Structures are given as C-alpha cells and as structure tokens.
Amino acid sequence: MDAIFLVDICGTFAFAVSGVLAAVERKFDLFGVIILAFVTSLGGGTLRDILIGSTPVSWMNSDVHIYLILLTIPLAYFFMNTLVKLKKTFLLFDTIGIGLFTVLGLDKAIEVGLSPVVAIMMGVVTAVFGGVIRDVLSNQVPLIFRKEIYAFACLSGAIVYSSLNYFGLFIEFNLMISITVVISIRLLAIKNKWSIPFKPLAKRN
Amino acid sequence: MDAIFLVDICGTFAFAVSGVLAAVERKFDLFGVIILAFVTSLGGGTLRDILIGSTPVSWMNSDVHIYLILLTIPLAYFFMNTLVKLKKTFLLFDTIGIGLFTVLGLDKAIEVGLSPVVAIMMGVVTAVFGGVIRDVLSNQVPLIFRKEIYAFACLSGAIVYSSLNYFGLFIEFNLMISITVVISIRLLAIKNKWSIPFKPLAKRN
C-alpha cells in the first residue's frame, strides 16, 4: 500500500512537470498551464477509474494530489531555465511518469477483479491517456500516435508486472522491476530512434 | 439476448476494420493503428455505459471484444489491398457499424429504465461517438459535423426501433428492420449526396 502511494505521488509529480513544460511550449496563459498540469497528471488515472466504475475518482478523495500539483507548477516555473537547458527533460519526466503509472493502473484493475488482459489495458490507459488528453486539448495529434515505442514500453512493463504478480513476488520488488522495464525500453527507444512502422501492403504499389 | 450479442460482435468487427483503415490513411504507426481500432469500435459503447452508470464498462467483463479486435487488425492489414480498391469500403463498414450499434445502445438504455427520448439519444451516442473519438484523436473535425446524413440515419433507426419495441415486436425482427433502416438511409445519402445544410438567416445578407 505504502509503496503504491509513493509510486502514485512520484508519477503525479513527474507528469505535472511534463504538463507545465508542454503548456509553456504551447504559450498557454497561467490558467492553461494549470489545467494542462492537472490533466496530464490526473487524466490517465481518472479515465481508468471512470472505466472501472471506481467513483468519485480516486484523487478526489483527498486534497493531496491537488496540493502536490499546485506546488509543482511554481517549482517547474522557477527551474524552467534548467529544465529547458536539459533538452531531454520533458521526455525524461514523461517517461518516469508512464513507468510509474503503468504499474499503478494495472495494480488497481487487478484489485477490482478484472481479467489480466483487461488489467494490462488499464495499466496502459493509466500511463498513456493523461498525455493523450493533454495533446488533444492542445489541438495536436497525440504524441503516442506518431513517436517512438511509447506505448510498447508500457505494454511490456504491464506484462512483466502481471507475470511477476502471478508468481507472488513481493510487491515492492515487482514494482521496481516493472518500472525499470518501462523506463529502460522508452529511453533506449529514444536514444536509438527505434520505431514500429506499420506499412500497409496497399502503400507498396 | 443471443441476437443482441451477435449484433454486438458484428458491430465491433465492422468498426475495428473502419478504425484500422482510418489509422492507415493517417499514417499512424502500429500502436496508433491498435488504439484507433479499439477506440473506434469500443468508444461509443464505453461512453454510453459511463453516462448510464453501467461500470465496469460492458466490454471489460470478458476478453471477447479485446481478442476480436486484436484478430481483426492483422486481418484488415492482410486484406488491405482489397479493402482499399473497393473505394467505398471504409464507408460501408462504418455504416454497418452505426446500424448495429444504434439499436444496441438503445436496447441497453431501455433495459436500464431510461425514458424513450433519452434511450434514442443513447442509441445515437453508441453509434456515433466511437467515430467522433477516432476523429478527435486524429486531430480532425469529426466526420459527423461535416458529412452526409450520418447521424440522421441513426436517429431514424432509433425511432423505428423504439416504436416497434413499444408494439412488442419480436426482438430479432425488430433488430433486422431497424438496422436495415439505418444502413439504407446512410447508403442512399452517400449515393445521392444528400445533406442537410443549416444556412442561418444572418448569412443571407
């Protein structure tokens, strides 16, 4: 439980930072920055909770997430220069976020008694849809449709997590391994410019 | 019950094909194709279930829909050449999908005890919003806002279905008639380029 809460807090922070960076890049005003920080960090978990019928949505049961995000915004603003200089910062925070949220979503779906296949989907949804909603609200084609092995990384981590879970591994250990899998695949994919194109037969002619 | 299940499976298949075709046209990578297939075929029913509070969303209670869609993707890929040659294929599958899903959504809403007017709306939502979400995620103005008598076809079918239902017709018979109404109107509209423009008075000057 405590390990899960820690993962939740870190993931929320990482995605809030990535939301602020995205909003600034798109020249939104203050309120746009706030909404994008909230949507990016809470969107995926919110969609998961709505789909599995766990309402009021989990972050609404306490004010912790709200205050965390409200604190992250000026923090990200203050260290903006540093963040922007480290070119890959946005991708890094985004990657950490998806790693943490994949296992979080999966864990919650298993808890509710959904099948492993559905649980793996919920892990991916939790990790990925905060960013998808962020991109849709910014009127952009979601990153996930165009770049890197983004979701493939989540999927791999989710499969690893549910396999290890099946064998009854300690949750803390399982969390660490699965999160590491997601983050490693994503970072390797970015570094080596991996991609899975989908060239339909029709285009060959 | 069995007839409803059959309608569900066929509609899911038809929309999954239309999702794959849309994704390929937009040059998404493999994961984008998968997401668009899922979103197009499950999106409308998901929104309906969320609105009426039937959660976990119905397709999450078994793995049937997930496997069906995962099988449809390579199938649509393999027959891509054939599908693309038949120019109207995308529209055909899309039309079959909306025909089937209109009555499906309506039936479910009536079952939950909602008023006929609300039930008709839920039929249209089920049929139409998979495509709307598909278009929003692809960063396009939803087809439904710009083309043909798309939703008018759904609406007509929904009204026919709930009228026949009121008179206590056999469900299998009712399903067949209503689905035929939707598909016929849509295909006639495409063939004859029907449209309902909405020229506001203000523009005349």
Place this chain on the structure above:
Amino acid sequence: MDAIFLVDICGTFAFAVSGVLAAVERKFDLFGVIILAFVTSLGGGTLRDILIGSTPVSWMNSDVHIYLILLTIPLAYFFMNTLVKLKKTFLLFDTIGIGLFTVLGLDKAIEVGLSPVVAIMMGVVTAVFGGVIRDVLSNQVPLIFRKEIYAFACLSGAIVYSSLNYFGLFIEFNLMISITVVISIRLLAIKNKWSIPFKPLAKRN
C-alpha cells in the same frame, strides 16, 4: 432546490445559445449544430457527474433539458440576425452560462460530501468543460487556454460561494452574489482586455 433548478435551466439555455452560435460560425450542418448545442450546455455537468460517480448523469433522469435545448436551437436560429448584430452576444451568453454553472457544480459536489477544494474544482469543471468539449470537437484549441480571465472568474465565484456557504447564508442570496461575481469579473476582463500571461523565465533570454 427550486432556486438551483432555475439556475440550471437558465445556464442550460445560455450555453445552448452559445453552442448554436459557435456551430454556425464553424459552418456545421444541422446535426453538427444540434450536437454542439447539446455538448456545450450538458458537457460540463456531465463530466462533473461522471467524476463524482452520480450516474445516470443528472440530465438523463428527465427529458426537461433535452426539450429545452431542442427548443432553443430554432429560437437561436430565428433570432440569429439580432444575435450576430450584437457583437458580444456569444460572449455574453457564454459568461452567463459559466456564472450559473460554477455555483451549480460546486453546490452538487458539496452535497455529495467532497472537500471544499475538490468542490471548487468541480464548480470550475462544470462551468468550463462544456466549452472545452465544444472547442475540442470543433478541432480548435479551447478558448480557455488562450483568452481572458475566463476560468479565473469561475474560480473567484466558486471561492466566494463556498465561503458564504460556510457562513450559512441563505442559498438564494448566496447564489445571486456568487453568480454576479463571476459575470462581473468576466465582463470587466473582456472590456478592459485583462489577461494573466505566464511568461516563463526561459523565454526572457
């Protein structure tokens, strides 16, 4: 209760008008106009109800909202010339809508037992997301991200409402004050072209 219902009806009407105006401006066909009227007026409350788990979503429990919106559409169409001549009409109806819906959403969230901070967020969500969904469906960056102190007005009204509520003021009185606060701030912001830019430090260099 009655005062709340009145606020609901007026807000729904105001947002439906703003939805029709937006659809006409974007040259949508009849069905697009209908969807945009529905989405703009029901979208915010729908999202709030889904988030707090109050389903079937409130407007689905009677046909009042549906008939109201269906009546508003030809009305807005008929008076289109007048509406368009009064340049600021769209903004006015939109502003009245957000004023009314802010307090409505907040009131409902408090009723369900959510914390004041979450309730204020739900007030803003109710007021703002109908317009956000309208803009996303029209493939535009939501107004809220780019213009004026839109959401700041909602936020102020929400804070005033929950403060007055805390001191046990008559609800009718409280409603009037809070709605006035939202509308005044928004109108003053439009008139004086207030905005809260968010210039990140990084951009200065």
